[in-house]
Amino acid sequence: MKKTIIDAHNVSKTYNEKMIPVKALQDVHLHIEEGEFVALVGPSGSGKSTLLNMIGGLDEPSSGTVFVDGVEITKLPENKLIDFRLENIGFVFQSFNLIPVLTSKENIGFVLQLQKVPKKDREKRVLELLQEVGLAEKINSRPGELSGGQQQRVAVARALASKPKIILADEPTANLDSKSAANLLDIMAKLNKEEKITFLFSTHDQRVIEKARRVITLVDGKVDSDIVQTPT
Amino acid sequence: MLVQIAWRNIWRNKTRSFVVIGSIVIGLWASIFILAFAWGLYKNNIDESVNRQLSHIQIHHPEFTHQQESKFVIEHSDSILSLLQKDDRVQAASARTITKGMITSPTTATGVTVYGISPAAEEKQIGLNENLIEGDYFESGKSNEIFIGEKLAKKLKIKLRSKVVVTFTDIESNMVSAAFRVGGIYRSRNLSLDEVNVYVQKQSLDNLLGLKPSESNELAILLKNESALDSFNSDVQLMVPHKKVEDWMDLSPELELVIESFHLYTYIITGIILLALTFGIVNTMLMSVLERIRELGMLMAIGLNKKKIFTMIMLETLFLTLIGCPVGLLVGWLSVLVLGSIGINIAIFSEGLASYGFSSIIYPALDSQNYWTVAIMCLITALLSAIYPAFRALQLNPAESIRKI
Numbered sequence: 125m126k127k128t129i130i131d132a133h134n135v136s137k138t139y140n141e142k143m144i145p146v147k148a149l150q151d152v153h154l155h156i157e158e159g160e161f162v163a164l165v166g167p168s169g170s171g172k173s174t175l176l177n178m179i180g181g182l183d184e185p186s187s188g189t190v191f192v193d194g195v196e197i198t199k200l201p202e203n204k205l206i207d208f209r210l211e212n213i214g215f216v217f218q219s220f221n222l223i224p225v226l227t228s229k230e231n232i233g234f235v236l237q238l239q240k241v242p243k244k245d246r247e248k249r250v251l252e253l254l255q256e257v258g259l260a261e262k263i264n265s266r267p268g269e270l271s272g273g274q275q276q277r278v279a280v281a282r283a284l285a286s287k288p289k290i291i292l293a294d295e296p297t298a299n300l301d302s303k304s305a306a307n308l309l310d311i312m313a314k315l316n317k318e319e320k321i322t323f324l325f326s327t328h329d330q331r332v333i334e335k336a337r338r339v340i341t342l343v344d345g346k347v348d349s350d351i352v353q354t355p356t
Numbered sequence: 357m358l359v360q361i362a363w364r365n366i367w368r369n370k371t372r373s374f375v376v377i378g379s380i381v382i383g384l385w386a387s388i389f390i391l392a393f394a395w396g397l398y399k400n401n402i403d404e405s406v407n408r409q410l411s412h413i414q415i416h417h418p419e420f421t422h423q424q425e426s427k428f429v430i431e432h433s434d435s436i437l438s439l440l441q442k443d444d445r446v447q448a449a450s451a452r453t454i455t456k457g458m459i460t461s462p463t464t465a466t467g468v469t470v471y472g473i474s475p476a477a478e479e480k481q482i483g484l485n486e487n488l489i490e491g492d493y494f495e496s497g498k499s500n501e502i503f504i505g506e507k508l509a510k511k512l513k514i515k516l517r518s519k520v521v522v523t524f525t526d527i528e529s530n531m532v533s534a535a536f537r538v539g540g541i542y543r544s545r546n547l548s549l550d551e552v553n554v555y556v557q558k559q560s561l562d563n564l565l566g567l568k569p570s571e572s573n574e575l576a577i578l579l580k581n582e583s584a585l586d587s588f589n590s591d592v593q594l595m596v597p598h599k600k601v602e603d604w605m606d607l608s609p610e611l612e613l614v615i616e617s618f619h620l621y622t623y624i625i626t627g628i629i630l631l632a633l634t635f636g637i638v639n640t641m642l643m644s645v646l647e648r649i650r651e652l653g654m655l656m657a658i659g660l661n662k663k664k665i666f667t668m669i670m671l672e673t674l675f676l677t678l679i680g681c682p683v684g685l686l687v688g689w690l691s692v693l694v695l696g697s698i699g700i701n702i703a704i705f706s707e708g709l710a711s712y713g714f715s716s717i718i719y720p721a722l723d724s725q726n727y728w729t730v731a732i733m734c735l736i737t738a739l740l741s742a743i744y745p746a747f748r749a750l751q752l753n754p755a756e757s758i759r760k761i
């Protein structure tokens with residue numbers, strides 16, 4: 125039997141911007157099992173980023189509960205939540221993923237250090253991770269010296285570093301050309317298959333959507349459709 | 357690692373960092389310089405008072421300090437004096453006879469303090485010879501010469517060679533009057549004393565008062581080096597156990613007060629400059645935090661807790677101030693060192709200043725205590741200005757931060 129990794133119940137989020145309430149999410153139910161490779165799609169403003177933030181514990185829902193790997197993260201206090209994130213969730217954003225003043229190696233090593241991995245093991249793991257995303261030769265480059273696609277690949281490697289159960293990616297390919305986007309998706313798919321890491325990513329890109337095995341569509345803060353497909 | 361990130365972060369915007377460091381350096385330099393200049397002025401004044409009026413140490417009969425009556429004498433002061441003069445810490449020592457009296461001119465009369473002095477010995481101390489604006493310094497050898505201040509001469513409406521009568525009581529409490537002729541008129545740096553201090557030969561005053569030549573009311577000692585003051589003071593105390601030995605700070609509590617108030621000024625001036633600096637630093641660092649909202653959001657998302665974010669921003673500000681402070685202190689110290697040996701000529705203003713007892717060349721100087729004060733206050737500034745930007749970074753919400761471009 126497959127294990128449930130993400131379980132969201134009745135999640136709603138209302139923003140009170142300038143006194144006008146914006147219902148970004150309305151009673152969203154979401155159930156994702158370990159090892160799934162899920163795309164979150166929908167028009168701009170439909171609530172994709174909001175939902176990812178709720179699942180990742182970056183923001184609190186106005187109502188509803190979110191369980192990640194059996195832990196009710198909506199109930200965790202701030203400091204516990206940060207540790208939980210560090211151990212269990214990897215993030216990849218559209219941009220600004222890396223610490224600009226650190227090299228690829230240091231960016232990845234930093235997360236390991238936060239997890240108190242000993243220095244010796246750190247070096248080894250960093251190299252492994254960079255090899256997995258095909259950037260071993262860029263180990264000492266700073267983000268500014270890498271292309272957008274390379275930066276996103278380092279970001280994926282960094283997200284993997286803490287051996288998280290899930291990786292949440294908010295439009296990871298939005299700033300990439302189609303070749304780099306496809307490359308990034310292939311790496312993500314490979315990691316999903318080989319390391320059994322659950323991926324949940326939002327995207328607008330049709331070619332990216334095609335690589336997913338399950339596509340959840342949000343419209344106006346509600347789940348509009350939830351389709352299982354065969355990736356191309 | 358946080359230290360490393362913070363250190364590298366400050367070099368991302370080199371111009372900005374150098375502006376912050378530069379303003380700290382200039383701020384510190386300015387405060388040190390202002391303080392050193394002010395202290396130079398004060399010191400000038402203090403040295404003047406010590407050298408010309410107070411001396412480093414004075415010895416009196418214990419009763420004399422209270423009653424100021426000439427009958428309270430130091431016996432054998434001539435032999436004490438010659439002992440003192442043999443001490444190699446001593447630059448000059450002299451004995452004085454002092455009495456309160458009344459000086460009368462053909463038109464008016466006023467109270468004065470009459471000093472009986474040994475002209476040769478006092479050249480190095482009271483320095484009346486240098487301050488004479490009219491007449492010659494005890495050159496005639498006549499025993500009835502009196503030297504009065506310019507202000508007193510005006511008040512009494514008398515001139516050089518005028519005759520005055522001085523009245524006082526001798527040690528047997530008899531009224532004594534004696535006629536003197538003005539041998540010289542002086543102007544010292546302390547105009548208020550010029551109005552009350554008059555000088556005659558010690559011998560003549562001793563005769564009039566009925567004192568023996570070996571007796572006197574005051575022994576004044578000027579040291580070669582002020583650092584020997586305390587040890588010398590206690591040695592003298594042993595030498596004349598029944599007399600009152602006082603150093604210049606005991607003699608002139610107001611001078612000590614001046615020095616204390618100077619330390620207060622140190623805090624105030626440095627405080628004001630550093631406060632202005634704090635605003636500048638806080639502003640700049642805040643800008644650098646707000647510019648990096650997205651990045652800070654990302655750091656929170658990947659697992660940096662608030663304590664770490666706070667530490668990182670604190671470190672960035674601290675690094676900048678900790679570079680700026682030593683450099684500022686060094687630059688300040690060097691310029692005080694250089695200008696302190698060359699001196700700054702303030703001749704343009706010195707007319708006015710001279711009347712307050714200042715000389716026209718100022719040697720900026722600052723003792724180590726004041727440097728420490730400035731350094732410690734600089735550290736406090738560093739901490740204070742680091743806290744606010746770091747605190748603001750804490751209030752960021754990761755999700756919102758990431759949304760912002």
Ligand SMILES: Nc1ncnc2c1ncn2[C@@H]1O[C@H](COP(=O)(O)OP(=O)(O)OP(=O)(O)O)[C@@H](O)[C@H]1O
Nearest residue numbers: 139141146148167168169170171172173174175756
């Ligand atoms: N912090 C916020 N304050 C106020 N309103 C917000 C905030 N975050 C999101 N919203 C609003 O919530 C709604 C959903 O936004 P969200 O960013 O989740 O959409 P999205 O699906 O990610 O869109 P896009 O495809 O453009 O990224 C939008 O109407 C947005 O304006």
Ligand SMILES: [Mg+2]
Nearest residue numbers: 172173174294
């Ligand atoms: Mg979005």
